[in-house]
Amino acid sequence: MPTLKAKLVLNVGGMFASKSTALIAQGKRHLLAGHKVLFIKPDIDNRYSDEEIATHDGQKVLSTKISSDCLLNKAEHDSMLDADVILIDEVQFFDKSIVRLLKFLLGSGKVIYCSGLDMDYKGEPFDVTMYLMGIADEVNKLKAVCSDCGDDSYVTVKTSGSNNRVEIGSKDMYQPVCRSCYKKYQEVGQ
Numbered sequence: 001m002p003t004l005k006a007k008l009v010l011n012v013g014g015m016f017a018s019k020s021t022a023l024i025a026q027g028k029r030h031l032l033a034g035h036k037v038l039f040i041k042p043d044i045d046n047r048y049s050d051e052e053i054a055t056h057d058g059q060k061v062l063s064t065k066i067s068s069d070c071l072l073n074k075a076e077h078d079s080m081l082d083a084d085v086i087l088i089d090e091v092q093f094f095d096k097s098i099v100r101l102l103k104f105l106l107g108s109g110k111v112i113y114c115s116g117l118d119m120d121y122k123g124e125p126f127d128v129t130m131y132l133m134g135i136a137d138e139v140n141k142l143k144a145v146c147s148d149c150g151d152d153s154y155v156t157v158k159t160s161g162s163n164n165r166v167e168i169g170s171k172d173m174y175q176p177v178c179r180s181c182y183k184k185y186q187e188v189g190q
């Protein structure tokens with residue numbers, strides 16, 4: 001089996017852009033190749049399942065939750081060092097300490113994939129995603145379909161709920177829109 005070389009691959013974009021779907025597909029390729037694969041998600045994300053990464057269209061894989069401040073217990077630390085390939089979903093929910101953890105894991109030879117939101121609903125980049133885009137070997141910018149006109153989406157707007165930057169929701173609360181349709185939402189005060 002060829003030796004894996006450390007690298008960081010990012011899947012970024014708005015909601016409904018199939019970021020988790022891409023992450024699951026990337027992990028499955030490594031499973032088929034016989035590599036040790038570990039899926040991780042932050043403990044804040046329990047929309048669909050506590051122990052699984054789930055996509056909006058119902059795909060699932062078993063995952064380990066770690067705290068968003070990346071203070072790992074020994075078992076979590078050992079399981080990361082034991083894996084060949086580490087795949088992290090919803091990476092924007094971690095605080096900046098994830099960067100140090102990922103640099104350490106890359107230095108230990110791990111292949112790492114992360115999926116995360118590039119921007120919040122106001123179109124402001126998430127710091128962690130922005131930083132990781134800078135240090136990644138590959139960045140895949142994924143796009144959903146604009147819910148108003150069908151073009152490629154640019155950002156996800158919030159159509160209900162609070163003004164909190166982080167509020168867990170799905171299509172009841174968020175919609176993907178393209179750059180020109182996004183203007184209409186800004187004009188009505190979104």
Ligand SMILES: [Zn+2]
Nearest residue numbers: 146149178181
């Ligand atoms: Zn549009």
